[in-house]
Amino acid sequence: MSSYNQINDVLRSRFGVEINFSCNLDDLCDLMEHYVDRRELIVNSMGNDAAIRNADYAKSHLISEAVRMYLREIAPKRLNKTKRKK
Numbered sequence: 780m781s782s783y784n785q786i787n788d789v790l791r792s793r794f795g796v797e798i799n800f801s802c803n804l805d806d807l808c809d810l811m812e813h814y815v816d817r818r819e820l821i822v823n824s825m826g827n828d829a830a831i832r833n834a835d836y837a838k839s840h841l842i843s844e845a846v847r848m849y850l851r852e853i854a855p856k857r858l859n860k861t862k863r864k865k
Contacts, residue, residue: 781852786845794838798845804854807846814843 783800791797800807818839822830830836 781848783845783848783852786841786848790838790841790845794834794841796838796842798842798849800849804850807850811843811846811850814839814846818843 783798787798787800798810818830818836821833821836821839825833825836
């Protein structure tokens with residue numbers, strides 16, 4: 780089982796959400812960017828120590844990392860384009 784599927788299992792069991800990896804790559808890139816921004820917002824508003832204990836931060840981190848792993852495996856060039864856009 781791949782790492783991103785293992786993270787998806789954790790998301791399903793702990794948070795009741797699941798990432799649909801069969802959607803198009805642009806949507807996955809947008810999803811990843813959304814949750815990276817959300818993580819940064821949580822850290823900026825709460826500070827690092829409090830954010831790490833926050834369930835919403837954990838969910839955002841898991842989602843963004845699972846999508847990043849999937850994109851790195853499936854479409855590494857697409858992931859590099861997303862990084863350059865910022």
